[in-house]
Amino acid sequence: MPFDHFDFLAPFYERVIPPAAIEAMLRELEPSPNCRLLDAGGGTGRVSAFLKEYVGLVVLSDISMGMLKEAAEKGDLRPTCALTEKMPFADEYFDCVLMVDALHHVNDQAQSASELWRITKAGGRIVIQEPDIRRFSVKLIAIAEKLALMRSHFLSPQKIAELFPFDAAKVDIHSEDFNAWVVVRKPIL
Numbered sequence: 001m002p003f004d005h006f007d008f009l010a011p012f013y014e015r016v017i018p019p020a021a022i023e024a025m026l027r028e029l030e031p032s033p034n035c036r037l038l039d040a041g042g043g044t045g046r047v048s049a050f051l052k053e054y055v056g057l058v059v060l061s062d063i064s065m066g067m068l069k070e071a072a073e074k075g076d077l078r079p080t081c082a083l084t085e086k087m088p089f090a091d092e093y094f095d096c097v098l099m100v101d102a103l104h105h106v107n108d109q110a111q112s113a114s115e116l117w118r119i120t121k122a123g124g125r126i127v128i129q130e131p132d133i134r135r136f137s138v139k140l141i142a143i144a145e146k147l148a149l150m151r152s153h154f155l156s157p158q159k160i161a162e163l164f165p166f167d168a169a170k171v172d173i174h175s176e177d178f179n180a181w182v183v184v185r186k187p188i189l
Contacts, residue, residue, distance in 0.1 A: 032055075
């Protein structure tokens with residue numbers, strides 16, 4: 001079995017990774033108090049733990065059992081072991097789907113995007129925050145992850161947007177600091 005970087009990092013992950021920009025997450029998600037939120041690739045729950053007071057239900061999915069163990073200790077999160085390429089949720093189950101700093105770690109980014117679209121309700125949104133590979137500092141991170149054999153594959157914000165070719169998708173892209181935000185709205189037809 002290959003080395004699992006995230007199982008190894010889980011116990012001290014939040015001590016080295018800075019806290020998430022919760023105000024920005026709320027701005028992009030626009031959640032309601034009864035919203036069902038999926039934190040896809042949510043790791044230890046460092047983001048969704050802060051968001052749980054703004055939504056009705058938080059489900060956190062990840063494939064790392066070490067990360068899920070850390071998330072389970074936060075309470076009120078529903079940790080689920082799942083690949084983003086094959087989510088165990090019904091069609092149009094979530095009002096909001098969030099993926100923070102995780103898309104570059106999935107094996108099949110196009111299939112993951114398709115699954116996120118499938119499980120998002122009409123009228124809902126998908127918010128993807130990724131390090132902006134157009135920045136030099138992020139290019140250095142990408143090289144470091146390759147050297148650590150993490151199999152990361154960073155995409156430009158435009159390439160992330162192109163993962164959502166669905167007819168009705170409304171996609172917005174913007175950057176803040178060294179992060180890119182891709183917000184996909186699934187309109188009510």
